[in-house]
Amino acid sequence: MGLMLATFSLVAHAQNIPQLGQATIAEVVKAMTLEEKVHLLIGTGMDGIINDQPVIGETKNIVPGAAGTTYAIPRLGIPAVVLADGPAGVRISPKRENDTATYYCTHFPIATSLASTWNTELVQSVGQAIGNEALEYGVDILLAPALNIQRYPLCGRNFEYYSEDPVVSGNMATAYVKGVQNNGVGVSVKHFAANNQESNRTGNDARVSQRALREIYLKGFETVIKNAAPWTVMTSYNLLNGIYTSENGELLTDLLRQEWGFKGLVMSDWFGGKNAVRQMQAGNDMLQPGTEKQYNDIISAVKKGELDEKIIDRNVSNVLGMIVRTPHFKKYAYSNHPDLKSHADIARQAGQEGMVLLENRNNTLPLSQTSVHKIALLGSASYSLTPGGSGSGDVHSAYMVSLAEGLKNAGYEIDAETEQLYGKHIEELDEKYQDSLKQIKKLMFMSQPAPSEITMSQEILNRLSNETDIAILTVGRKSGEGKDCIPSDFNLSVDERQLIENTCRTFHAANKKVLVLLNVGNVIETASWKDLPDAILLAWECGQEMGNSIVDVLSGKVSPSGKLTMTFPVKLEDIPSTTNFPMGEHQIDNPTDDSSGFGKNWDYTDYEEDIYVGYRYFDTFKKDVSYPFGYGLSYTTFTYSSPRIVDNGRNYNVSINVTNIGDKAGKEIVQLYVSSPLNPAYEKPQRELKAFSKTRMLQPGETEAISMIIPHEALASFNQDISAWQTDKGIYSFLFGSSSRDIRLTKELRIGKQNTVPVGNILRPKTQISVFSK
Template sequence: MTIESLLDKLSLEDQVQILSGASFWSVEGPGIGTLRVTDGPNGARGGGSLVGGVKSAAFPVGIAIGATWNPELAREIGQAIAQEVKSKGAHVSLAPTVNIQRSVTNGRNFECYSEDPVLTAALAVGYVKGLQGEGISATIKHFAGNESEIERTTMSSDIDERSLREVYLIPFEAAVKEAGTWGIMSSYNKLNGTYTAESEWLLTKVLREDWGYDGIVMSDWFGSRTTAPTVNAGLDLEMPGPTRDRGEKLVQAVKDGLVSREKVREAAGNMLRLMARVGSLDDHRPHVEVADDRPEHRALIRRAGAEGAVLLKNDGLLPLTAQRIAVIGPNAAVAQIMGGGSAQLNPHYAVSPLEALQARGLQITHAPGCTNHRFEPLLKGAFTVEFFSDRQFGTLAATAPMESLMAFWFPPMAGNVDPANFSARIRGQVTTEAGLHRLGTYSAGFTRVFVDGKLIADASEGKWQKGRTFFEEGCDEVVGEITLTAGTHEILVEFVSKPSDNLAFAAMAVGLGRPMGDAEIAEAARIAAGAEVALVFVGRNGEWDTEGSDLQSIRLPGRQDELVSAVLKANPRTVVVLQTGGPVEMPWLDQAPAVLQAWYPGQEAGNAISDVLYGAEPSGRLAQTFPRLWSHNPTHSQDQEIYPGLNGHVRYEEGVFIGYRHYDKQGLEPLFPFGHGLSYTSFEMSDVVVAAGNGRASVTATVTNTGAREGTTVVQVYVGDPVASLPRPEKELKAFAKLTLAAGQSRRITLDLPPRAFAFWQDGWVVEAGEFVVSTGFSAADLRAKSVIRMGGRRLPV
């Protein structure tokens, strides 16, 4: 049966039904199967809450995949995640995230691949091909202009069309034209004053008319705010369900002439086409989720995590042979595997660096030295929650176990309670050491926390104030101090829901920790002094690098810089291992002989890091420039309209000059340039030849491994247009290739530069006649050859 004949059988009401979710994670229609979706992009969480749920494989985060510069590896990961999606009974992965890293403080940078559109596009194409080759739909997101988490549900990203076309839309365009993505998700924000979900220019003119897209466009969760404007703009699917703005409202809008029958039919046809592509039209199986812990996925995650690690600095200390080491830092004994927000999942397991190093049979001393948490450490254990179907703890609706004191509650909830109108009591016990403790809570709702019957942390109604947690729906952490005896203590949490401003959910978290100070840093320095080599594991975690909140600084949180300096002073043979979702300032860099950026590499985190420290090739290259100071970033401005935004608008004043393009323009030397990454061997480039003809060009070069061991490098080609009618960057990445060579081996490679590599946007793609500079090297700052070629002028197809 064709899509058209199936549409003919569906009434208006039936067609409308499949244009909105039936539940939080599914779409259903009369006489057809159920379409199920699951969050990504570093795995497949399945249905249910953002915390807990059926276990899944946790893959490296986006910025770690970006650092691999390996589209083929991205394809492998997409293929594996497709298998994970199937294990969760779903058909659609809400991934990948391909927004551009405009700011170094964007809380969601960890999810994105790069500051560069060409690199992002290549990786996105690989990922999408991997997913959809297995029959699982990708959902490229967030379309478009979602480069900050500040007021993201209401902020207007004001971006000129040239910058959109040359930078921010490039990954989406490539996913449509080269990978044939079946799904796209609109962003929460406005674009130039219009919500993206209501932008006919974006969803119809650009996406369907210019690019020829034939898939679906779905809203981000609760990101559809109207009926007729979204349907008319080209938003096919409102998520999640039950519907707020479609259903009977859309049927009435058709009857009132606000939406045409043809527009509804077109959207319904897009939905049916997607369901046919993923095989859900006739899928009436019960929804079953399983924890499918595959050995091949374990191996892939470990390999990918190591491949994305970037060796920023090495004065000969790495790779290690030391057997007696000090393992120090707040990220040493904790597996930092992913960022926060909708990308979270419940991993099969998580290997910390300390565990992985212990498995090597090394002699290890360990000290945390300091903390780096944003919130007090989450309380975990055996807790019981009672749900009441009102806000007064009146009518008991259900009882359920909890494994930790963090919860996201959205429909369907236990006892069918309404997340906007319920209350809950959570009880349990915690065992502590004697001494001063800090108890903290933050919540999207009103919370009070008692220890042994005493109120310690109070975020109840009247005291609760909106802050920067839980997607900007929660309060900032409220902390109380309490001195506890050694032993077991009773915990009671009272929670009362509140109306949500933009998202229909309730949430809370409670943590308990002990403060650290000078004594802990001194102890870390002491054990460092007695070791052959000290390893300091510092950085951030998913509390800092998270959806819903931008960073306030790119300094390491807490006293980590002090810790690193103290350890370096105690033992000059110290390796600093960073785990962050983006750049950090490094005031201690000159004293550090070796620095490794490991990102959040998934559930095999510790093993991947240990592999690189003890000899696996660190073939990662920076996909985002590391500035010396946050103030060097183009979004660090005295003008709040540029960042973080003012009066509901954020102005992309820098235009196309973001990332390395900005540092080139301003003459700023970064801490580490775009594309930078060291190897355990050395490479040379020779005999570079650039040939031009028929509106395109090619670069051919010989790359030689001049070291004593096998190694991997990335050849990068940049194009500059020094004399142009519009201001253009000094150079732009246009091609790259990753290659592995044995010791002494040479290889001749050729990289193609299509006509678009020389074009800019001016009411269409334009190549101006004249000279272009083609630079080839190993990073944006390590260019080994430059050639000047002439190109004829022409206009290119959109």
């Protein structure tokens, strides 16, 4: 390939053919044939995908296992560039034919775990490490981060998303993007927009009010576009108010480019959208992974005069603008040897900080150094930890530290008989799964189900309560791309509940404690059983160093400092969107045209809860929750003091003092909520998160002054009756909280004049939505 490119370059130079990087992009576009332009606007195909349309292309697999490549045009100096999946790490093939080397990548914590750190500096360091691996493995664009809103706990892809709140999502994505792009590698923020369910994701119409779109589902994207300048944006599979997002000019041109000022490339999700011509017109510059039909349709439309070639030229210019920034264009000599050891250390720290301590009665944690040595490790998930979700968010890592390994690494002893019992059970399940794969055609992204629970006899529990010092019991769940969860994934199974009840009863009778670990990527039910164990640690799915990260927290090596970025409801039915989410009738996504006909929540989903997503609903309507948004315990205690607000003319500079009054070092997360004055023209939530900040590690007695910046426009609500952002006059309460329901201090601010900023009246629903209201 290198010799061929060099030869073409010499010939081109002799003929004065414009070369990308030497001539202007406009000159290169002018020199291209129509066929070359259209090839550049679609990908070169994707191996291993079963689809009803053949893929096309000549570009070789530069990086095996990458999601896609762009089309090379050597005569114009245009190389192919590589796109790879990667919210939790770069996803490429770890082994290659006729090659003894390995190409493993670091499996970092899932996005939900990263967000639970509330530490943007740490998330940026994770992005920096992932971007470095992309660079050194020859990847130009990382297809991440994903920042859709966690609208409902059963969305199968929630583990890839950050939060139910757009401020958390936008700030975390901004940090991630900055980290990756510091390496000279681009990202593709996704899935733009309102991709909040997997069921029929390629055919579902998300019907959302303009206000809910602006305030909830688009706000995080707006934040990252304006603050991190991502190279590319990926459109989602679904329709939005009747139009596929990749075919929606109001979304991609009017909003994204003209209103927000986005200057980069827009690409489709893989096989996303239906009409290639409308995608070109809307401003979806590149279609991935590329099909013969798309190529033919675009060529035909131009030749028939149905598609102006100026639109093709515009889109090609955006593609070339992305290519000239890439490592491949700059001929970066990638090493294939990133520093996986140092990146594993970052993954371990991120896993620690994302864990949320939900319960800790009688100082069960950290584990006593004098009285806890031998551990009864129970629950199938304890011996089969899940480091991340399946699908494009998965990572091929060299190893995963098990919980047993993590405990042993820290000097703890595990009951050997129990370990053997569970080991045999897991091995048998693995063999059955492998046998089942021989009987069926393996689907892309298909993953092994979570192991079933085994019945633990009272005799065994009695022995364990006598011979061990504490019981650690893990509840695990698996989820992944292409399929939503169902209510049974949210609730404990009969066997899981029985194991928790029997273990707690037996160990408590022996005056010993029980700890429950949650190895999950989604919210699960906790209200009915959380009073049984002595402690509950939400470990999430925190990557390849998971066993070590968990034990670092259990042992007290680090104090837990994670907090929830979503609400844990008492039960599913308490969530107002329950009646507007697929609940298991038709779970598998079907990309073909015959997937319609199931109606509500399959062909279309009405977002009737409107702006009342997560804590905005529960706090406004004063509904009981199991754990509120922003909640998380620590091994120490913090107090807040001296709140201050200074108006500098464009922003509000807000600060507060945080003091560690406990006897252990720890970090605290200050959450700044704002309650706005009421307006009879439209409703407002009781409070909304506007900023947050995490302290450094504070020693006992130490104080840190925390500062946050709130732009004036952040206090505005969207008035869809006049299509404008409106900041109402009146008294605003700035609420400094440790969670949305633990407000420590309040400072008031009076705004004497209403401010209205009109924006385009776009993205209106085409059918009436009966939105939820007070």
